[in-house]
Amino acid sequence: MPERKRLTLKDLAAEINVHYSTVSRVMNPATRHLVADDVAARILEVAEARGFRPNRIAAGLRTQRSGLVGVVLPDIANPVFPPILAGIEAVLAQQGYVPIVVNAGLDKVRQRFVIDQLVGRQVEGLLLATAEREDPILDYCLKQRIPAVMINRGEDAGRASCVVSDNLLAMRLTVDHLVALGHRRIGHIAGPAALSTGYQRREGFLQAVRRHRLRREAWQVVEADSYSREAGRQACARLFADFPGMTAIAAGNDLIAMGCYDYLREHGLCCPADISVVGHNDMPFVDALTPPLTTVRIPVHQMGEDAARLLLQQIGAPASPPVTVELVPELIVRGSTAPPPAPH
Amino acid sequence: MPERKRLTLKDLAAEINVHYSTVSRVMNPATRHLVADDVAARILEVAEARGFRPNRIAAGLRTQRSGLVGVVLPDIANPVFPPILAGIEAVLAQQGYVPIVVNAGLDKVRQRFVIDQLVGRQVEGLLLATAEREDPILDYCLKQRIPAVMINRGEDAGRASCVVSDNLLAMRLTVDHLVALGHRRIGHIAGPAALSTGYQRREGFLQAVRRHRLRREAWQVVEADSYSREAGRQACARLFADFPGMTAIAAGNDLIAMGCYDYLREHGLCCPADISVVGHNDMPFVDALTPPLTTVRIPVHQMGEDAARLLLQQIGAPASPPVTVELVPELIVRGSTAPPPAPH
DNA sequence: CTGAAAGCGCTTACAG
DNA sequence: CTGAAAGCGCTTACAG
Numbered sequence: 001m002p003e004r005k006r007l008t009l010k011d012l013a014a015e016i017n018v019h020y021s022t023v024s025r026v027m028n029p030a031t032r033h034l035v036a037d038d039v040a041a042r043i044l045e046v047a048e049a050r051g052f053r054p055n056r057i058a059a060g061l062r063t064q065r066s067g068l069v070g071v072v073l074p075d076i077a078n079p080v081f082p083p084i085l086a087g088i089e090a091v092l093a094q095q096g097y098v099p100i101v102v103n104a105g106l107d108k109v110r111q112r113f114v115i116d117q118l119v120g121r122q123v124e125g126l127l128l129a130t131a132e133r134e135d136p137i138l139d140y141c142l143k144q145r146i147p148a149v150m151i152n153r154g155e156d157a158g159r160a161s162c163v164v165s166d167n168l169l170a171m172r173l174t175v176d177h178l179v180a181l182g183h184r185r186i187g188h189i190a191g192p193a194a195l196s197t198g199y200q201r202r203e204g205f206l207q208a209v210r211r212h213r214l215r216r217e218a219w220q221v222v223e224a225d226s227y228s229r230e231a232g233r234q235a236c237a238r239l240f241a242d243f244p245g246m247t248a249i250a251a252g253n254d255l256i257a258m259g260c261y262d263y264l265r266e267h268g269l270c271c272p273a274d275i276s277v278v279g280h281n282d283m284p285f286v287d288a289l290t291p292p293l294t295t296v297r298i299p300v301h302q303m304g305e306d307a308a309r310l311l312l313q314q315i316g317a318p319a320s321p322p323v324t325v326e327l328v329p330e331l332i333v334r335g336s337t338a339p340p341p342a343p344h
Numbered sequence: 345m346p347e348r349k350r351l352t353l354k355d356l357a358a359e360i361n362v363h364y365s366t367v368s369r370v371m372n373p374a375t376r377h378l379v380a381d382d383v384a385a386r387i388l389e390v391a392e393a394r395g396f397r398p399n400r401i402a403a404g405l406r407t408q409r410s411g412l413v414g415v416v417l418p419d420i421a422n423p424v425f426p427p428i429l430a431g432i433e434a435v436l437a438q439q440g441y442v443p444i445v446v447n448a449g450l451d452k453v454r455q456r457f458v459i460d461q462l463v464g465r466q467v468e469g470l471l472l473a474t475a476e477r478e479d480p481i482l483d484y485c486l487k488q489r490i491p492a493v494m495i496n497r498g499e500d501a502g503r504a505s506c507v508v509s510d511n512l513l514a515m516r517l518t519v520d521h522l523v524a525l526g527h528r529r530i531g532h533i534a535g536p537a538a539l540s541t542g543y544q545r546r547e548g549f550l551q552a553v554r555r556h557r558l559r560r561e562a563w564q565v566v567e568a569d570s571y572s573r574e575a576g577r578q579a580c581a582r583l584f585a586d587f588p589g590m591t592a593i594a595a596g597n598d599l600i601a602m603g604c605y606d607y608l609r610e611h612g613l614c615c616p617a618d619i620s621v622v623g624h625n626d627m628p629f630v631d632a633l634t635p636p637l638t639t640v641r642i643p644v645h646q647m648g649e650d651a652a653r654l655l656l657q658q659i660g661a662p663a664s665p666p667v668t669v670e671l672v673p674e675l676i677v678r679g680s681t682a683p684p685p686a687p688h
Numbered sequence: 689c690t691g692a693a694a695g696c697g698c699t700t701a702c703a704g
Numbered sequence: 705c706t707g708a709a710a711g712c713g714c715t716t717a718c719a720g
Binding site: 008009010020021024025028031054055056057058059060061062063 | 713
C-alpha cells in the first residue's frame, strides 16, 4: 500500500534507529563522508527502497538558498524563446537549479508584479528577456540587490550583465549581402527603438549603408510598433509608401519579415523576384516558408547557456562587476534574397 | 541605501512595535480582518514602504503547500506548447500558483529523474504532456499519490484525469473534407502508436475511411517514428513508395505535414495541384507556409486552462475520480487542399 | 563518527 | 483584538 504522506528525515531515522541528523548527512553527497561507510550504506539503501526525497524547500529555508531562478519572458509565444530556455535549463540543471519561467508581457507594471511573485518565492536571481534600454524593472532589481542578467536585450547604462548578439555585425552582413546582390534601394524595418535590439540593428543598418557610401536616396528606415508579424505587415506598408522603387528589405526580426511576406502576398509582389527580404533570429521553421527566409542566425541556445552561467556566477559573487557577452551571429542565405529586378 | 538582506516578519514587527504574528495576519488578506483596522493599515503602509514580501517558501513549509505545480513537456521546441503553457499559467496565477516547467525529453528514465526533482521541490501536482498509452511515469505518480493530469495525450487505462482533443472527430473532419474534394486515394501518416494521439488519430482515420465505404486500395497508413519534421519527411517517402497514385495525405500533426512539404519540394511535386496535405494542431505560423496549411485546430489555450483547473481541483480533493475532458477541434481549410489532379 | 540543539521564516491553535 | 508558543523539515555548528 502506498504511503499517504511524504517521508521525512525523522521517519527514515526512526526506521533505521539513527538520529535524523545522520540521515541528513548521508543524503547530502557533500557531507556523506562524515558518516561511517556501513551506516551510510544502510541509510542509502532504505532511502532508496522507500523512495525518500529530502524536502528541498525545507533545506532551502535553512540554507537560505532556494535553488530557484526566475526567467522573465516578454512573450512565450515567440519561437526564439524555446531554444533559449533549453540552454538555460541545461546549465541550471547541472548546478541543481531549476528555472521558474513566467510570461510577463510588455507592460512594466505587470512585469513588476510578476517579479515580486518570484522574489516572494525566493528566487536567487533573475534572467530578464524583457529589458528595455532604460528599464525600470532593472532599476528595481539593482536597488533590491537581486542578481539579474539580461538576455538578448541589454540596457544602455550597462549596470548589469547581459548576453547579446552582435547586432552591428549582423546588419553589416545583411547589407553587404544585399549590396553584393546589386540592390541599391534598401529599406529597413527597425524594431522598437526603446529596445537595444531595435536601436542597435538600426544603427548597424545606418553604419553599413554609410560604409557602402550609399546616397541618402538609396535607403530608408521605418520603425515597427512591436516585434510581431502584424506590426511588420503595417510597417512594410508604410515603407512602400515612403520609399517607392525599393528592391530589398532588411527586417528587424523574423516575425517582422513574416509580416513583410504577408504584405507582399496581399499586393501581388513576388519575393525574391520583385523584392528581397532578410530576417533576423533564424527562428524555427523560417526555412519552411516560401521562399525560405534569408536571415541572421543568432546562437540562441548558447545565449541561454551563457546567461545562466553568468547569473550563477553573480549569485556566487554578488559584488562582481557586470560583464557583457557578445555572441557572433551568422548570415544564413536562403531563397528570399536575389538580385534586384532588371530596371526597364 | 538599499538593504542587504531580505526583510522578515520579525524585522517589520520590531519596527512597528507589534508582535510578528500580528504582521503575519495582516499580510494574509484572509486573516486581515482579525486585526484592528488602524493597526492593519499601519502595518500595510510600512510593509509597502519597505517593500516587504513575505517568504512564500517558509509559509509553504508551515502550511504544507508550496503553491508550485510541475509541468512536464516532451519537447519545449514544439510550438504547440507555448499556447498551452500560457493557458496553464493564466489559471494557476489566479489561484496564486506558479508552474515550474521542465523539458523532460522522451526518455522515461530521464522523465522519472526530472519528476523526482520536482517532487523534491514539493510541487503539489503535475501536469504531464509526456504521457504514453501505457506510461510508467503515470504509474509512479499514482503510486506516490501525486496529483497529476495529462494534457493532450491520455493513457489507455484512464486512471488519471486528462484533457484531450477529440481525435476521432478531427480525423473525420479531415477525411470528409478530402473526400468531398474528390480524393479517392488517401494516405495517413500516423504519429507513434504508443501515444494516444497517434493511436486515436489513426483509428479516426480508419473509421472515417470506412464510413465513406472506401475500398482497401483507396487508403494507406504508415507510421512516423516521432512527431517531427524529419520523421514526417521519411514517412512521406515510405508512403509514396507503398501507395502509388496517392492524391492526399492526412498528416498526424503539423510537424509531420511540414516534413511532407519538404519531401514534395525535393521531388518536384506541387501541393495542392499534385497532392493535398492536411496537418493537425494548427500550430503558430503554419498559415504562413506555402501553401498555407489546411489543418485541424485544437483549442490549445483552453487545453492548458482546463488541465490546470482539473489539477487544482484534484489537489483540493485528492480522492476525486479521474475525469476526461474532450475538447472539440475544428478544421481550418487553407491552401494545401484542393481537388485531386484530373486523371489522364 | 554520532547525537542533541538551535534556528531558517512563516502560520495558527491557544490564551488572555 | 493581540501575544506567546509550537512546529513545518531541514542543516550545521557544537559536544562528546
